[in-house]
Amino acid sequence: MNLTVFEGAFIQGLIYGLMVLGVFLTFRILDFPDLTVDGSITLGAAVAASLIITGIDPVVATLLAPLAGALAGLVTGVLHAKFAIPPLLAGILSMIGLYSINLRVLGRPNLPLLRQPTIYEYLAGAGFTLRSSEFILSAAVALILILLLYYFLNTETGQALRATGDNEIMMRSLGVNTGRMKIMGLALSNGMVALSGAMIAQYQGFADVSMGIGTIVAGLASVIVGEVLLGRSRIMVWLFAVLLGSILYRLIIALVLKLGFQPTDLKLFTAAIVTIALISPFFKDYLKKVKA
């Protein structure tokens, strides 16, 4: 069996892991299922790719992508918090709007990065193979992000963010503008998602306007897979569970493809994973009731 496929899947798992951590922040911490991510991962890819094409340094391009993503999250947050649009609808509006924006940024549906410099080449220049520098860089970014998130979620503001997702009424009675908290969380989350998109574009060598379709479902599947394996007892464990979930999810996908399924079959496969995970609590409740 050719192992490079799985090496690639592992690295993808790390890079998409940044997106999954973003999804974790909205879905689990804020209790806000945010569909913006389908658009903001592409936005991150599009911003980075188009900047690199115009000759901007890949590191600068990669760091600008999350700002664009944060802006997208901010829009979703304002739609929800200031205009009382329900979470799913607010996310869909941003996602659809972003499709047009992404196409504008890219200039065409698919923008290849052939023979363009990427962030991964910096380390490769220092004597590493391209493959190992892809691995080192993506692992390092994921690790740093986890540590930053861990620190943040334990600050006064981070605790208020977590409590906003848990008990909004209480937090308002404690003087927290919960609308603003959600806007901040959505901006942070989509910033991370866009960073993931920027790094994926450089990894795969192109940005595509439809590359984001199904991102939210892949993100949720990864979160759930990780939680099933490592649990969510403590925040640090939970964060690593989510990253591990992302890696496993990509490995499973690679395996499914190896088994001869078409890439287009994957969406159904992923939707099935998430569906099973989402309905299992209902079964648990049902069983409890039956027993009682």
Place this chain on the structure above:
Amino acid sequence: MLELHEITKIFNKGSVNEKIALDNISLKVPPGDFITIIGGNGAGKSTLLNCVAGVFPVERGKISLNGEDVTALPDYRRAGDIARIFQDPMMGTAGSMTVEENMALALKRGQKRGLVRGINESRRQFFREKLLLLQLGLENRLGVPVMLLSGGQRQALTLLMTTLVQPRLVLLDEHTASLDPKTALKVLELTRELVEKNKITTLMVTHNMEQALRVGNRTIMMHEGKIILDIKGEQREKMTVAELIDMFRDVSGGQVQSDRMLLT
């Protein structure tokens, strides 16, 4: 000092479901007053507290706190002065977060929250000392998620949390009603200790007539969005529970709303 001036609150205004929940209410609450509020279901007690807290905007009237007009301020901007405890023990704490994390959240009530760690050793020590007051053994369970505590423990913790930052006004909405009688009594004792000792102005909704007369220094009765009785001092001291129930029966057109009011 809390002052309500001709407050009117209407739900679903202009629809067939229009409901005047507060009808031109005026009330002056001098500093240190501990007012108990009674009234039948739907009398407007919770709505009154919600309007004071800023959860609902009012249709008409003016609310001022310590001389400042707060009528237009949203709830989270009044929270620095006002602390609240709800009937449902789940509402006052974040279940997924630990005892110490919940206390850290309350320690910053109404203040700016920064990017420093919410919990450090000195804060933890402070929380431990405070928890000792409850005598529930929570001082040894700082790292336990609050959802693992009983309703009574959660309500006691909520009560303690409201006093970490001294509020000017405490709003209690039947905060012992969903607890078993023994725990309810304990939480009530704690309430008196924490609130009366610090002379914090308090509005407490209760369905217990005896409690209404025994706790605090003033009692008001609400009916259909109006304050129909306001007693204090000698008049209140002389009032018996039976008289209060009679009075209640009179104003509510002969019907006693529920048996539980008769229970002590």
